[in-house]
Amino acid sequence: MEEPTSIDWHARAQSLTPDGRLFIDGVRAHASDGAVVSSINPATAQAFAAVAAGTTHDTERAVAAARASFEAGTWSGLAAADRGLIMQRWADLVELRAEEFALLETLDMGKPIGQSMTVDVPGSVATIRWYAELADKLGDEVPSTPPGSTAVVSRVPLGVVAAITPWNYPMEIACWKIAPALAVGNSVVLKPASESSLTALLLAELAVEAGVPAGVLNVVTGSGRVVGEALARHRGVDALTFTGSTAVSKRLLVASGESNMKRLSLEAGGKSANLVFADVETVELAAEKAAFGAFYNQGEVCSANSRIYVQRPVLDAFISAFELAAGSYAPGDPLDWSTGGGALVNESHTDDIERAVDAGRSAGDILFGGERIERGASRAFYAPTAVAGLDAKHPLVVDELFGPVATIIAFDDEDDAVHQANDSTYGLAASVWTSNFARAHRVADRLVAGTVSVNTVDALGLTTPFGGFRESGFGRDLSRHAIDNYVGLKTTWFQHG
Ligand code: NAP
Numbered sequence: 001m002e003e004p005t006s007i008d009w010h011a012r013a014q015s016l017t018p019d020g021r022l023f024i025d026g027v028r029a030h031a032s033d034g035a036v037v038s039s040i041n042p043a044t045a046q047a048f049a050a051v052a053a054g055t056t057h058d059t060e061r062a063v064a065a066a067r068a069s070f071e072a073g074t075w076s077g078l079a080a081a082d083r084g085l086i087m088q089r090w091a092d093l094v095e096l097r098a099e100e101f102a103l104l105e106t107l108d109m110g111k112p113i114g115q116s117m118t119v120d121v122p123g124s125v126a127t128i129r130w131y132a133e134l135a136d137k138l139g140d141e142v143p144s145t146p147p148g149s150t151a152v153v154s155r156v157p158l159g160v161v162a163a164i165t166p167w168n169y170p171m172e173i174a175c176w177k178i179a180p181a182l183a184v185g186n187s188v189v190l191k192p193a194s195e196s197s198l199t200a201l202l203l204a205e206l207a208v209e210a211g212v213p214a215g216v217l218n219v220v221t222g223s224g225r226v227v228g229e230a231l232a233r234h235r236g237v238d239a240l241t242f243t244g245s246t247a248v249s250k251r252l253l254v255a256s257g258e259s260n261m262k263r264l265s266l267e268a269g270g271k272s273a274n275l276v277f278a279d280v281e282t283v284e285l286a287a288e289k290a291a292f293g294a295f296y297n298q299g300e301v302c303s304a305n306s307r308i309y310v311q312r313p314v315l316d317a318f319i320s321a322f323e324l325a326a327g328s329y330a331p332g333d334p335l336d337w338s339t340g341g342g343a344l345v346n347e348s349h350t351d352d353i354e355r356a357v358d359a360g361r362s363a364g365d366i367l368f369g370g371e372r373i374e375r376g377a378s379r380a381f382y383a384p385t386a387v388a389g390l391d392a393k394h395p396l397v398v399d400e401l402f403g404p405v406a407t408i409i410a411f412d413d414e415d416d417a418v419h420q421a422n423d424s425t426y427g428l429a430a431s432v433w434t435s436n437f438a439r440a441h442r443v444a445d446r447l448v449a450g451t452v453s454v455n456t457v458d459a460l461g462l463t464t465p466f467g468g469f470r471e472s473g474f475g476r477d478l479s480r481h482a483i484d485n486y487v488g489l490k491t492t493w494f495q496h497g
Helices: 009-015 056-072 080-096 098-109 113-134 170-183 198-210 224-232 246-258 283-299 312-329 347-360 414-422 437-446 480-485
Strands: 022-024 027-029 036-041 046-052 149-157 160-164 187-191 217-219 239-243 263-267 273-276 307-311 365-368 372-375 378-382 385-388 405-411 429-433 451-454 487-495
Touching: 009 098, 022 056, 022 198, 036 098, 056 160, 056 187, 056 217, 056 224, 080 098, 080 113, 080 170, 080 198, 098 113, 098 170, 098 198, 113 170, 160 170, 160 224, 170 187, 170 198, 170 239, 170 480, 187 224, 198 217, 224 246, 239 246, 246 263, 273 283, 273 414, 283 312, 283 405, 283 429, 307 312, 307 414, 312 365, 312 385, 312 405, 347 378, 347 385, 347 405, 405 414, 414 437, 429 437, 437 451
Parallel strands: 160 187, 160 239, 187 217, 239 263, 273 307, 273 429, 307 405, 385 405, 429 451
Antiparallel strands: 022 027, 022 217, 036 046, 149 487, 365 385, 372 378
16 A cells, blocks of 8 residues: 555644443443553554543443344344344444554554554455355354254354454454354443554444444453453353453453353464575575564564574575565554554553563674664654573573564474474474475474464464464454354254154
């Protein structure tokens, strides 16, 4: 997409007056105790909106509204095709306000406006449309049963679905969850990340404008400790879909077990490996994509390819090309269309990145970056960084940083590459670069990852499931398989002979 030249993003940002109130039972509402938190634009360190700090009482109200709408059948009882039509209208309304959504996303969490406009917003609209189209195409099963009987296996909505989402792709990940959950007839309570709640609120408002009945999609903003915990422990929530850290995922497992055994799908952390073999067709392309895999979205990507392994003969060539490619993600003004790297989500997250890199300085070699970049009053910018020479067990190699930091380690042969790649508690994604077709298959088969990208990085699409193994969680977003998070299989057996 070309830059829409008629838009002055700074002026638009100044004139924006985001509504940060909760969205419960089809209407906006203040938090029950009136509390708000400021949304800070990390690129300027300035507050630009006040967002309601929801309470347990607000959470109760939202779950009750969702339950009432589900039982009333205003949505769950509609023909699936009609739900799909309403969702298509919803996607149209979101698309009409694309620029506002993009601005909110950029101001809330610092990503460049060009990326919000070309990736996040269209990706969200496409997700709603995809599940709208799928709504009436799922069908039931009639399995073989003994003579004199017929069984129907149907997919039934679970009831009230809670969705808890992170701040790195606030709008898209919210849509990955609410679109399939709604398409099959559930009612939803969404709790977005505190850092980036505004697009979720606007999404819900437009859903009702499109015809989704009141109470079917509710958004309770507020902290994870309050609203998130209340949802996780609520006996009236039938399923919880989560994207966020592994640490919080583990708490949700406990909360589910200690409450009503609600269905969980957990998209958790990652530390994905990118393997570049010496027989790669072009080292430059591998390096260019590796920079995308490590630094796009400021490295705040769960499936970021932050562990790069390169076969020794091409190591030097790769490093030179990688440094050159990293320049495309140099931090700049997120409201400038040409900016490749924005601000990190906030100052304290940037502190964490800085501390982690500083702790690795004496153990390895900083190839480039390794510095915080001050821009005006903001301390939330960090240069794309590569570190080499680290031991395999060094925290920079092992821990998810969720920032623009990649480690580069050499490998000798296929076994060594696979061993190093799989030496992780995570299993979200991996990439392999080789021109040898047989090797591509062999290595892909051996990698423990929910998605293996061959001769590209971080491949992802609406039609393919996304999620991980090991401590990256379970359950899948996207594709037809996401539906499994939001339906139960129900057998109805007719005995007629
Ligand atoms: P996070 O701290 O786990 O927060 C995620 C969400 O959980 C936020 O809405 C948060 O609310 C809420 N939360 C926090 N504590 C909670 C609790 N005790 N009970 C219930 N909810 C709670 O993760 P993050 O820092 O926002 O996002 C970064 C993480 O997300 C990384 O680990 C990344 O890998 C992961 N991620 C995974 C995927 C994937 O698909 N696998 C995709 C994107 C991101 P507050 O905002 O109020 O704290």
